[in-house]
Amino acid sequence: MRSLLGGLTLVGLAAGLVMGFGIAPREATQGNVQRIMYLHVPSVWVAYLAFAVVLVASIAYLVRRAETADRLAHASAEVGVLFTGLTIATGSIWGKPTWGTWWTWDARLTTVSILFVMYLGYLLLRGMIEDRERGARFAAVLGIVAAFNIPLVHFSVYWWRTLHQPPSLMKPGPGTMPAIIVTSLLVNFAAFTLLYIYFVTRRARVLRLEAEAEA
Amino acid sequence: MMPDNWGFVFAAYGLALVVLVLYWRFLVRRERELTEGRQIAAHGTGLSTPRAGHPTA
Numbered sequence: 701m702r703s704l705l706g707g708l709t710l711v712g713l714a715a716g717l718v719m720g721f722g723i724a725p726r727e728a729t730q731g732n733v734q735r736i737m738y739l740h741v742p743s744v745w746v747a748y749l750a751f752a753v754v755l756v757a758s759i760a761y762l763v764r765r766a767e768t769a770d771r772l773a774h775a776s777a778e779v780g781v782l783f784t785g786l787t788i789a790t791g792s793i794w795g796k797p798t799w800g801t802w803w804t805w806d807a808r809l810t811t812v813s814i815l816f817v818m819y820l821g822y823l824l825l826r827g828m829i830e831d832r833e834r835g836a837r838f839a840a841v842l843g844i845v846a847a848f849n850i851p852l853v854h855f856s857v858y859w860w861r862t863l864h865q866p867p868s869l870m871k872p873g874p875g876t877m878p879a880i881i882v883t884s885l886l887v888n889f890a891a892f893t894l895l896y897i898y899f900v901t902r903r904a905r906v907l908r909l910e911a912e913a914e915a
Numbered sequence: 916m917m918p919d920n921w922g923f924v925f926a927a928y929g930l931a932l933v934v935l936v937l938y939w940r941f942l943v944r945r946e947r948e949l950t951e952g953r954q955i956a957a958h959g960t961g962l963s964t965p966r967a968g969h970p971t972a
Contacts, residue, residue, distance in 0.1 A: 726919075731918060731919050731920060732919040732920065732921060732924055733919070733920040733923050733924055735924050736923065736924055736927045736928075739927055739928060739931055740927070743931075782934065782938055785934070786930075786931055786934060786935075789927075789930055790927045790930070790931065793923050793926050793927040793930070794923065794927065796923065797918075797920040797923050895935070899938065899939075899942070902942045902943075902946065903942060905946060906942060906945050906946050906949065909946065909949035909950065909953065910949060912953070913949055913952060913953065
């Protein structure tokens with residue numbers, strides 16, 4: 701099952717690269733640097749998804765005290781931090797030729813940095829508390845509180861004047877992008893979602909093995 | 916129209932590739948270590964129990 705998921709993920713990522721570099725045209729205004737968006741936008745999608753899963757799994761843990769829910773939250777938070785880091789790094793690399801700067805304290809960039817630091821803190825908190833049950837409980841509370849930052853990140857481009865453009869895809873209503881660019885993005889969304897599931901499955905298994913080894 | 920800036924494109928994809936492959940390797944190695952550790956522990960427990968007909972000191 702896991703090999704099948706791994707194989708599907710690889711095929712998806714390969715398809716995403718073919719779409720992003722082979723099928724999608726050179727963007728008229730930005731040029732080829734826009735191809736970074738096929739990496740940057742799916743990365744932030746996975747980050748949102750991962751932290752939403754942390755929220756649901758944390759609530760489930762507090763209600764049922766199921767270790768599976770705790771491991772899912774832990775694994776998902778770690779993968780979410782990884783993809784948030786990638787989002788920030790790839791956005792910065794795109795920003796230099798497009799905006800003329802690697803970084804600016806724009807509302808979107810600032811809120812996403814806060815999101816990154818909050819979940820990094822979540823992982824550190826888990827590592828700091830020796831009592832596993834207590835650590836899981838504290839982490840679950842932080843996992844719920846930190847999730848309030850997700851809408852703040854997403855809607856920051858509407859609520860404040862920002863250099864960062866508003867969402868082109870993750871918004872209600874008809875889009876303005878050409879169909880081929882939307883398709884390329886959607887293929888990469890699917891591939892990154894598979895990668896997220898693959899990583900979380902493996903990480904949760906490692907966490908279970910670690911718990912068994914400690915017991 | 917902006918110049919192509921392929922260097923930035925390859926830097927972004929290269930960085931992502933390195934980070935994702937390193938994380939995948941970490942997961943695979945950690946899982947292998949823990950699985951092997953569990954097998955060794957199980958095997959060790961088996962050996963510590965004297966079997967019937969096994970010569971003991």
